[in-house]
Amino acid sequence: MSDFLLDPDVIFLNHGSFGACPKQVFGEYQKWQRELERQPVRFLQRELPGLLSDARRQVAEYLGANPTELVFVPNPTFAANTIARCLPLGPGDEVLVSDQEYGACRFAFQFAGKEKGFRVVEQAIPLPVESNEAIVEAFWQGVTENTKLIFLSHITSTTALTLPVKQICQRAREAGILTMIDGAHAPGQIAVDLHDIGADFYTATCHKWMCAPKGSGIFYVREDKQSMIEPLVVGWGWGPEKTFHRENEFLEHHEWLGTYDPSAYLAVPAAIAWQNEFVTDAVRQRSRDLARSAVELAAQIDGIERVHPDSFSFQMGLIDVTAKQVEADVLKSWLYEAYQIEVPVIRWQNRTFIRVSAHAYTTQQHIEVLIQALQAIDSSHGPKRS
Missing domain, CATH: 3.40.640.10 (Type I PLP-dependent aspartate aminotransferase-like (Major domain))
Structure with missing residues (x-):
């Protein structure tokens, strides 16, 4: 994270939207x-x-x-x-x-x-x-x-x-x-x-x-x-x-x-x-592993499913949270306000997806916080259902 200008207090899992520019x-x-x-x-x-x-x-x-x-x-x-x-x-x-x-x-x-x-x-x-x-x-x-x-x-x-x-x-x-x-x-x-x-x-x-x-x-x-x-x-x-x-x-x-x-x-x-200097094959593989880890761990939660086989995605992973019956904008706001997670929640074809991006600054701890948040959706402190 120190190579980037990103706010260290935010778990930034949204490189895919606008990227992040190194210092x-x-x-x-x-x-x-x-x-x-x-x-x-x-x-x-x-x-x-x-x-x-x-x-x-x-x-x-x-x-x-x-x-x-x-x-x-x-x-x-x-x-x-x-x-x-x-x-x-x-x-x-x-x-x-x-x-x-x-x-x-x-x-x-x-x-x-x-x-x-x-x-x-x-x-x-x-x-x-x-x-x-x-x-x-x-x-x-x-x-x-x-x-x-x-x-x-x-x-x-x-x-x-x-x-x-x-x-x-x-x-x-x-x-x-x-x-x-x-x-x-x-x-x-x-x-x-x-x-x-x-x-x-x-x-x-x-x-x-x-x-x-x-x-x-x-x-x-x-x-x-x-x-x-x-x-x-x-x-x-x-x-x-x-x-x-x-x-x-x-x-x-x-x-x-x-x-x-x-x-x-x-x-x-x-x-x-x-x-060429810093994003080596090892860095890309680590980022892919983190994105895929997020998908795998999330799919173990009741009501959450994976969408693609690993071969169809790289540094972005897709998580299907449709069964949780939470409006996309409500879930996105809750993830940010309650956990400081910046991640897109997408509504497509009557399905609701979380798209996780991982890059050189992403850590396993960031993924773990996301999983904790997804596990808490059904709790009394979770987002309001639609």
């Missing part, structure tokens, strides 16, 4: 902010193009892509809006998503669909899952001759389920269907090789499991698909007087959105360096 990386972030304010014109007009280029190069190497295939964005919601607005989708077309997609990104497609006339089709992936092959077959039941785009999470936010995106992207390519993968929870939690996955478009946060500052994400577009992607925000890069990347229209259109603070983007290489 070392946050210091780099503040360094760039000071550089910006020291001489804004020099920094933004003369130095920033080269700095962003170097940062993109390091991120591309980390994620198995070419530097000219990705740009920084504030978050995956921004990238989802870009795709939903610019792809040539119209009446009769369908965008296929699973029933476990992140709400904000799903809303981006639903909003654009109302304007452009295409449909967003949700296909159920039943829980519990049995195998990757079963997931692919269940999801593919939603594909029709009208399916033009598949939008799918790499690791779902709602259910902490790792999906076989490589297999789905390969099958989609064979069928002539475009694919966009929401990898918000993937980089930093699992190894990501974008060329190996084979998606046409991929977006991810850097501020979650990569532990970069808030407001840093990436938007990857295969080189042969870049001509399809128009900028969500039109700025100087779109005009006849080019600014940064005269040789690459994709970067030119998407990298300069007007005056903004790029410090979070420029600190991402520091986050990668921190990951």
Whole structure:
């Protein structure tokens, strides 16, 4: 915990929502902010193009892509809006998503669909899952001759389920269907090789499991698909007087959105360096063991069940507390107020889940306090039932 800025009085089991930035990386972030304010014109007009280029190069190497295939964005919601607005989708077309997609990104497609006339089709992936092959077959039941785009999470936010995106992207390519993968929870939690996955478009946060500052994400577009992607925000890069990347229209259109603070983007290489030095395989395995321990111990409590086999989750674990009949917001507030546990309680498909995240700062004692709290739900001091 000492490497992070987290409040030591809070049991933070919610790395998945917004991440946590190590002090070392946050210091780099503040360094760039000071550089910006020291001489804004020099920094933004003369130095920033080269700095962003170097940062993109390091991120591309980390994620198995070419530097000219990705740009920084504030978050995956921004990238989802870009795709939903610019792809040539119209009446009769369908965008296929699973029933476990992140709400904000799903809303981006639903909003654009109302304007452009295409449909967003949700296909159920039943829980519990049995195998990757079963997931692919269940999801593919939603594909029709009208399916033009598949939008799918790499690791779902709602259910902490790792999906076989490589297999789905390969099958989609064979069928002539475009694919966009929401990898918000993937980089930093699992190894990501974008060329190996084979998606046409991929977006991810850097501020979650990569532990970069808030407001840093990436938007990857295969080189042969870049001509399809128009900028969500039109700025100087779109005009006849080019600014940064005269040789690459994709970067030119998407990298300069007007005056903004790029410090979070420029600190991402520091986050990668921190990951490489401190988040070893042993640290990741320990974090996975803690998350899985939380699930196993919780499942021994009457009325609480596990959802996924261990092979489908990594540093996040899902606990089903539906049978406890406690409203999600009531349970979340009670866990924080009574035990200082910060953890998401999610309502999905008439079921109530606790999603536990574990990282380098998580301890076995943190898990034990969570289990004590879950054991106390049925007591007179527990949360009020719905």
